[in-house]
Each structure stands twice: as structure tokens, then as C-alpha cells.
Amino acid sequence: MTGPDRDVVITGLDVVSAFGRGTDALRQGLATARAAFAPVGRFATDRYRTGVAAALPEATDLDEELRRVVTGACDQAGLSAAERAEAPLLLGRHADPAVARRPLSAQGKTAISDTAAHLAHGCGLRGAARTYTNACVAASTALSEAAVRIRGGREDRVVVSAGYLVDEDNFALFSAGRALAPDGVLRSFSAGRRGLLLGDGVAAVVLESRAGAAARGAHPLAVLSGWGLAGDAYHVCQPHPEGLGMARAIGAALAKAGLEPGDIGYVNAHGTGTPHNDAAETAALRRALGNAADTTPVSSTKSLHGHALEASGMLELAVSVLALRHGELPVNAGYAGPDDNCRLDLVLDEPRRADPRHVLSLNAAFGGANTALVVSAP
Known part of the structure; x- marks a missing residue:
């Protein structure tokens, strides 16, 4: 079955970020236009x-935070125990660095998929369908697969979750690669940008067919109307300078949503604050949106809540839903002046009031992986 009844709607959402637990904490944090970066206390x-990151001090156990947001999303969606038992779990998460330190003979006995199965069982879900560890597109890839399952009629309901808590292994890795901003400010699309900063992000959503949600009287928060995935395989770490892969992902997402570039009312950009990424992403937006790129508001909320790695797509989906529901576009913080390679309509200084009907959320990962999600008003 295709058509409006197979629209993929979001009926439950919960999130943890450096601003606190819950969507209200995230919304209030974004509204202040002040970044959540502070000295790291975990190591x-x-x-x-x-020495800074965007971390929530009381969030120390990723498995517990994942359980919390999955339960919260299911509660908001109003799922009964029987309805939860019919829903599979798709999970995006960072592998436990402690596992990599064990002997090879022991590593195979602690598959990361086991953690997803444990989470699904603990939250009363049908089981873990798949676990994604493909870096910064893990969550958005999981969301895309869930949407395919629902729109294609394979499932009526899927729970998707993703999580990352700032850890020393990744902190050391990005520091050694000279990717962390030494001035402690993430300056997306700005002159003088010098790198990214890490941040906590844990979130979960309940996705359903529109017909399935209506049958049980659930009211959608938003619609996941389009998604696109594309690779460019240009470089192991750097994106294609012309943004070819990301532009294809955007085009695919718009086509799936049945939208034109001018229909997008806000872009939540990947925007890592690194010289190569931001310039390539700008090129991709201009290639995919054409003249509409001149007037479409853009910001990277990583400049506020940090880069949540595998959970980025899920945390930024939550941001996109909030922008749709409350008409407040978050700022592109840390901005220090224009860069000729990043000519976009950036949201600066304070949140911008708007009434977007469709939001585009972008993510990219090492190796040339690119994802685009279109989130629409219900």
C-alpha cells in the first residue's frame, strides 16, 4: 500500500543533550543562543x-540514557505494552571503547548488537532489528531504513534511537587529528573556523504509518517526508570539495518528499566548523537548492550542542521537529565573520522567527557518506 496512509509520522520523541533531559530543555537551551561548551569533567x-565539550555532567551511562529516551518516546507516543511488543528497534551508537582493548578472542563475544538486543528487551520492544555504527550518519541512516520499512508496508511502527556521550577515546582521536577547535568555539560557516567540538546526544523517536497512528488516535508531531543517502568516496576524511555526494542526497530526499528546493523553510546543516566540511556543504546546498540557497535560512546547531557523532542525525532531527512546531530557528553560534566559501543565509545573533513547513537536516561522515532528511509539518 502506498499513498498518504503510508506517510511516515513521528508520534513520540525524547532527547538528552548538554542542555538537559527532554525536548523542553533542548528548546530552552537553543533559545538562549548560548553554546553549551564547558570544561570537560569526565577525564x-x-x-x-x-579542554571543552558540551556534556551533561549527570549523564555517565550511555545504556541507561538510551533506555530513558526509548521509554520516554514510547510514553509520549502513547504506546501500550502490546504495541511496543510489535515494534522493532533500530539503534545508532558508538561502540564501547573498552571492548577494543580486550583480546581479539573476547571481542567477538561482546558484539555491539547485543547491547541493542538488551535495550529492546528492557524497553518491551520486539527486538533489535539492526545496529548502526557508521560514524556521523549512523542515526540518520537508521531513520532512513525505518522510513523505508514503514512506507513499504513491512512495518507499521519502528522505534529508532541513537546515542553518544563524550568519551576520552574520541576526544584523543580528534585532538590528534587536529580536528578539535583549539579556541574552544565551534564556528560553523564562519571565517576563522578551526575545528569541531564534541557533545553529548541521546535521543529516540517512534515512527509510524499515518494510518497506524490514526487507528489508535495518536497525533503526529511531524512527518519524516523524505530521505536520501549518497556517497562520493572522494577521500577517507575530506568531503568532495564540490559537495557532489551531499547534493545527491538532498536531491533524493526532496524527490521522495515531492518537494521543490524553494519549499524548504530551514536547513539544519551538518556544519562541523572545519574548513573543508563547511565549504563543501555550502557547495552542496547551492548545487541542490539553486537560487533558493540565497534565501533559505541555515544554521548548524552543533555550534550550540556540539558534535554528537553517531547520534548527530537523531539529535538534529529533534532540533528540526522543534523548529517546525515552535517556529523558532536556532542560531549559528560562534560566528566571527563571512567566508566567501560559505555564502548562505545564516541565522545569526538570535533565533529567527519563521513558519517553516519543511526542514532539511543534513549529516556527513568520513569516507564520503552523506544523508539528508526532510521533516515536515503534520
Whole structure:
């Protein structure tokens, strides 16, 4: 079955970020236009390129935070125990760095998929369908697969969750690669940008067919109307300078949503604050949106809540839903002046009041992976 009844709607959402637990905390944090970066308290940072990240001090156990947001999303969606038992779980998460330190003979006995199965069982879900660890597009890839399952009629309901908490292994890795901003400010699309900063992000959504949600009287928060995935395989770390892969992902997402470039009312950009990424993403937006790129508001909320790696797509989906529902576009923080390679209509200084009907959320990962999601008003 195709058509409006197979629209993929979001009926439940819960999130944890450096601003706190819940969507209200995230919305209020974004509204202040002040970044959540602060000195890291989880480990010593004196030998690293910077000493700050966007972390929630009381969030120390990723498995517990995942359980919390999955339960919260299911509760908001109003799912009964029987309805939860019919829903599979798709999970995007960072592998436990402690596993990599064990002998090879022991690593195979602690598959990361086991953690997803444990989470699904603990939350009363049908089971773990798949676990994604493909870096910064893990969550958005999981969301895309869930949408395919629902629109294609394979499932009526899927729970998708993703999580990352700032850890020393990744902090050290990005520091060694000179990717962390040494001045402690993430300056997306700005002159003088010098790198990214990490941040906590844990979130979950309940996706359903519109017909399935209506049958049980659930009211959609938003619609996941389009999605696109594309690769460019240009470089192991750098994106294609012309943004070819991301532009294809955007085009695919717009086509699936049945939209034109001018229909997009806001872009939540990947915007890592690194020289190569931001210039390539700008090129992709201009290639995919054409003249509409001159007037479409853009911001990277990583400049506020940090880069949540595998959970980025899920955290930024939550941001996109909030922008749709409350008509407040978050700022592109840390901006220090224009860059000729990043000519976009950036949201600066304070949140911008608007009434977007469709939001485009972008993510990219090492190796040339690119994803685009279109989130629409219900």
C-alpha cells in the first residue's frame, strides 16, 4: 500500500543533550543562543588540543540514557505494552571503547548488537532489528531504513534511537587529528573556523504509518517526508570539495518528499566548523537548492550542542521537529565573520522567527557518506 496512509509520522520523541533531559530543555537551551561548551569533567584534558565539550555532567551511562529516551518516546507516543511488543528497534551508537582493548578472542563475544538486543528487551520492544555504527550518519541512516520499512508496508511502527556521550577515546582521536577547535568555539560557516567540538546526544523517536497512528488516535508531531543517502568516496576524511555526494542526497530526499528546493523553510546543516566540511556543504546546498540557497535560512546547531557523532542525525532531527512546531530557528553560534566559501543565509545573533513547513537536516561522515532528511509539518 502506498499513498498518504503510508506517510511516515513521528508520534513520540525524547532527547538528552548538554542542555538537559527532554525536548523542553533542548528548546530552552537553543533559545538562549548560548553554546553549551564547558570544561570537560569526565577525564583530564591537559594533553589535548582543547579542554571543552558540551556534556551533561549527570549523564555517565550511555545504556541507561538510551533506555530513558526509548521509554520516554514510547510514553509520549502513547504506546501500550502490546504495541511496543510489535515494534522493532533500530539503534545508532558508538561502540564501547573498552571492548577494543580486550583480546581479539573476547571481542567477538561482546558484539555491539547485543547491547541493542538488551535495550529492546528492557524497553518491551520486539527486538533489535539492526545496529548502526557508521560514524556521523549512523542515526540518520537508521531513520532512513525505518522510513523505508514503514512506507513499504513491512512495518507499521519502528522505534529508532541513537546515542553518544563524550568519551576520552574520541576526544584523543580528534585532538590528534587536529580536528578539535583549539579556541574552544565551534564556528560553523564562519571565517576563522578551526575545528569541531564534541557533545553529548541521546535521543529516540517512534515512527509510524499515518494510518497506524490514526487507528489508535495518536497525533503526529511531524512527518519524516523524505530521505536520501549518497556517497562520493572522494577521500577517507575530506568531503568532495564540490559537495557532489551531499547534493545527491538532498536531491533524493526532496524527490521522495515531492518537494521543490524553494519549499524548504530551514536547513539544519551538518556544519562541523572545519574548513573543508563547511565549504563543501555550502557547495552542496547551492548545487541542490539553486537560487533558493540565497534565501533559505541555515544554521548548524552543533555550534550550540556540539558534535554528537553517531547520534548527530537523531539529535538534529529533534532540533528540526522543534523548529517546525515552535517556529523558532536556532542560531549559528560562534560566528566571527563571512567566508566567501560559505555564502548562505545564516541565522545569526538570535533565533529567527519563521513558519517553516519543511526542514532539511543534513549529516556527513568520513569516507564520503552523506544523508539528508526532510521533516515536515503534520
